[in-house]
Amino acid sequence: xxxxxxxxxxxxxxxxxxxxxxxxxxxxxxxxxxxxxxxxxxxxxxxxxxxxxxxxxxxxxxxxxxxxxxxxxxxxxxxxxxxxxxxxxxxxxxxxxxxxxxxxxxxxxxxxxxxxxxxxxxxxxxxxxxxxxxxxxxxxxxxxxxxxxxxxxxxxxxxxxxxxxxxxxxxxxxxxxxxxxxxxxxxxxxxxxxxxxxxxxxxxxxxxxxxxxxxxxxxxxxxxxxxxxxxxxxxxxxxxxxxxxxxxxxxxxxxxxxxxxxxxxxxxxxxxxxxxxxxxxxxxxxxxxxxxxxxxxxxxxxxxxxxxxxxxxxxxxxxxxxxxxxxxxxxxx
Ligand code: LMR
Numbered sequence: 001x002x003x004x005x006x007x008x009x010x011x012x013x014x015x016x017x018x019x020x021x022x023x024x025x026x027x028x029x030x031x032x033x034x035x036x037x038x039x040x041x042x043x044x045x046x047x048x049x050x051x052x053x054x055x056x057x058x059x060x061x062x063x064x065x066x067x068x069x070x071x072x073x074x075x076x077x078x079x080x081x082x083x084x085x086x087x088x089x090x091x092x093x094x095x096x097x098x099x100x101x102x103x104x105x106x107x108x109x110x111x112x113x114x115x116x117x118x119x120x121x122x123x124x125x126x127x128x129x130x131x132x133x134x135x136x137x138x139x140x141x142x143x144x145x146x147x148x149x150x151x152x153x154x155x156x157x158x159x160x161x162x163x164x165x166x167x168x169x170x171x172x173x174x175x176x177x178x179x180x181x182x183x184x185x186x187x188x189x190x191x192x193x194x195x196x197x198x199x200x201x202x203x204x205x206x207x208x209x210x211x212x213x214x215x216x217x218x219x220x221x222x223x224x225x226x227x228x229x230x231x232x233x234x235x236x237x238x239x240x241x242x243x244x245x246x247x248x249x250x251x252x253x254x255x256x257x258x259x260x261x262x263x264x265x266x267x268x269x270x271x272x273x274x275x276x277x278x279x280x281x282x283x284x285x286x287x288x289x290x291x292x293x294x295x296x297x298x299x300x301x302x303x304x305x306x307x308x309x310x311x312x313x314x315x316x317x318x319x320x321x322x323x324x325x326x327x328x329x330x331x332x333x
Contacts, residue, residue, distance in 0.1 A: 046270030
């Protein structure tokens with residue numbers, strides 16, 4: 001009995017001393033990934049996929065925390081937070097890089113610059129895309145990838161069939177001078193506003209309308225507060241996934257390799273679902289029956305193009321004529 005008790009005490013003591021001598025496991029490196037859209041969108045799903053793969057390929061050395069829906073920061077704040085190191089990863093819309101001083105990204109906002117996803121990919125998956133991402137380095141940011149969303153719908157509470165239908169309408173835009181020029185060309189009054197505020201602004205009439213791909217329009221319930229929408233596909237909205245450069249460069253090499261693999265795979269995933277997600281969102285909004293969806297006739301589309309394409313020349317000074325030429329050369333068939 002006594003021996004058993006001593007034995008028990010000895011086993012306990014050994015376990016304790018073992019526990020004390022084993023060094024505490026290193027805390028995982030936390031990557032806060034902040035974004036402004038719903039989890040159930042191409043970007044939201046891409047971020048979730050990255051979280052899963054990053055943790056897997058680094059064997060848990062990294063803990064990715066995804067904060068969707070502007071939970072942590074709104075549009076402009078999140079870029080400041082990244083530069084300050086309060087978050088490590090973002091995927092802002094390409095229309096939101098102007099305030100960082102990288103105006104070339106507004107090339108993606110030019111009306112009708114991409115005919116379809118294939119044309120877009122010649123840029124985002126090619127040399128021009130690499131050149132654009134490299135411009136971020138000087139701002140303390142490393143660009144990792146481009147993620148697709150989709151082509152935009154114009155919406156309001158009145159039908160938008162001809163440029164004249166926009167006269168005097170207050171239209172919410174992202175913080176891009178190209179989008180401002182686009183709305184001015186249509187005779188509308190552009191209003192820059194954070195994404196998280198759009199639904200309420202539409203509901204209360206602070207703005208009359210907006211533009212967004214179907215997935216954003218649907219997941220923010222904008223269709224519940226817009227009576228009309230035109231499937232105009234007049235412009236594109238997509239993302240660059242970016243990290244704080246100092247953070248990224250300071251990672252152990254093997255961790256960074258794991259994260260690069262996770263990013264490559266989640267990029268393929270996000271870009272593989274974007275088109276379908278947008279088609280499904282459009283269908284869901286049609287089924288919901290709150291918004292009347294309009295298609296343009298060839299003649300109406302030509303009238304939009306006539307008014308909107310001069311924005312390319314108007315904005316060449318801001319974006320950089322060389323950048324616009326590089327995108328046009330890459331997409332030329
Ligand atoms: C918007 O502000 O309309 C979009 O940039 C939101 C997003 O991230 O897709």
